[in-house]
Amino acid sequence: MQATIITIGDEILIGQIVDTNSAWMARELNKIGVHVYEIISISDDRAHILSAFAKAEQQSDIVLVTGGLGPTKDDITKKTICEYFNDTLVLNQEVLDHVVRLFKEYVKAPMVDMNKDQALVPKKAQVIMNEYGTAPGMWLEENETIFVSMPGVPFEMKALMRDSVIPRIEKIGNLPFIHHRTILTAGQGESTIATRLEEWENNLPAHIKLAYLPSLGTVRLRLSSRGVDKDFIVNSVAGQIQELYTIIEDVIVGESNDESLVHAVVQLLKDKNLTVATAESCTGGKIASLITEIPGASQVFIGSTVTYATQSKIDMLNVDPAIIEKYSVVSEQVAIEMAMKARLKFKSDFAIATTGNAGPTQGDSDAPVGTVYIGIATPLNVYGLHFMMGNHRERVVQKTINKALELLQKELIEM
Structure with a gap:
């Protein structure tokens, strides 16, 4: 089975938001053996939508569409679907009852006609109830091609896909x-x-x-x-x-089946029943952010300090000012102090510390741009390592994050 994914919205094309829906849908389709032939983003324009639908119908067995289903006048997907399928909009009482209930329980405001219009669906469509929003999903079949239209709000779309669309596609059969x-x-x-x-x-x-x-x-x-x-x-x-x-x-x-180093690290921590904390300077809390994005990270991640300024390292981590004075805030000795003090502060098994100069200016240290020190504190010892990460700020930060996670992973493997 071959699929085309279409995301609709001018906000995507002007870079106002990033289209994460299509990437997520592609991963979910891949898991069940559906080959994604094409992913396209198009404008909220009738002619553009009709053209994209016609092309997708010729090349795919199933077409997944997100976006353009809101209550405002610029959301035209339903009307354009009707035009494409030579159909008309009809009131679906189940959807209307659902919208009324949502407004009564959560919105606490009077409904207007635009909200009631969410219950209008193409007559040929099979409605997929959206438990988390007012715009329903719609399943249409014609000329041996399936069209599924869903709202563009990511958590609404994901719920519809997981609970209804994916199971229904799987029942069609013949999936590798x-x-x-x-x-x-x-x-x-x-x-x-x-x-x-x-x-x-x-x-x-x-x-x-x-x-x-x-x-x-x-x-x-x-x-x-x-x-x-x-x-x-x-x-x-x-x-x-x-x-x-x-x-x-x-x-x-x-x-890692999740294809990321941080997933592998978190899984190792879980498997070994160990914990970690972070003390971040040049990485600005990004290591902690990556870890806490993973479901279940609370089992292994204790906490973090973002000690970006020199004084904050003294105030929040109790780094010895004499060490900073002697060796510089960007140094192996300070990285070691940060990791050691973070492990003590959070009572974790491991701690990661980063201090460096990501640029473009030198900041509180004379260290050249790209200089980074990473500290690792383990149940047995603590050490710091020096790296030169280049002269591009974003690359310096990202390479530091990856290297810190790599070092932690090696320690965990050897435990």
Whole structure:
């Protein structure tokens, strides 16, 4: 089965918001064996929508549409769907009752006609009730192509997809089994790893594909396969993973189906029943933010201090002012102090500390732009490491985050 994803909204095209819906939908479709042929974003324009629908119908079995279903006049998706399917809008009493209940229980304001219009749906559509909003989902089938229109609000769309759309697509049948395994590496760049893997990659079976997914400081290697024989696919990918370990085991830092280093770190902490805290300067709390985005992180993450200014390191972490005076705020000694004091402050098993000069100016230290020190405190010892992360501020911060997580992961693996 092949799918097209269409997101509708001028706010996407002018960069006012980032389209996260299509990426999420693509991942969910991939999990059940639906191949996404194309993802497009289009304007709230009748002609543009009609053109996109016509093209999608020619190339896909299912077309998923989000956006343009609000109560305002610029949300024209329902009317355009009616035009495309030669249909008319009719009042759906179940949807109207739902909208009335939402206003009564949560909005506490009188309904206007625009709100009631949310209950108007194309006559040919099968309504998918939206428990979290007023705009329902709509399922239409014509000319052997399925169109599913959903609201653009991410949490509303995700609920509709999980609870109704995905299960219904699965019942259609004839979906292949898709299997991914992702190996995380650190310490070597994409080209170096590719050179080491050249012979192995050339001999991969035709049904297994390898993708290099580089980011600052890490490279993910994703092996993918699809077919009807689940056991064959899983076992053949597992065999290739074993060969991969024999070639580049020195740079492999773990495996994560969620394809991120922070997921792997959090999972290791959970598996080993250990905790971590952070003391961040140049990374500005971003390590803590990444960790706490993961469901269940509260089991392993104790807390964080963002001690960006020099004085805050003294006031909040009790870093010895004499050490800062002697070695500079951007130094191995201060990174060690920050990590050690954070571990004591939060009573965690591990602590990460970052201090550095991300640029573009030198700030409170004479250290060159790109200078970073990372401190790691463990149940057994504490140490600091020096890195030069370049001269681009965003790259310096992101590389520091990845390196800090990599160092923590190595400590956890060795526990």
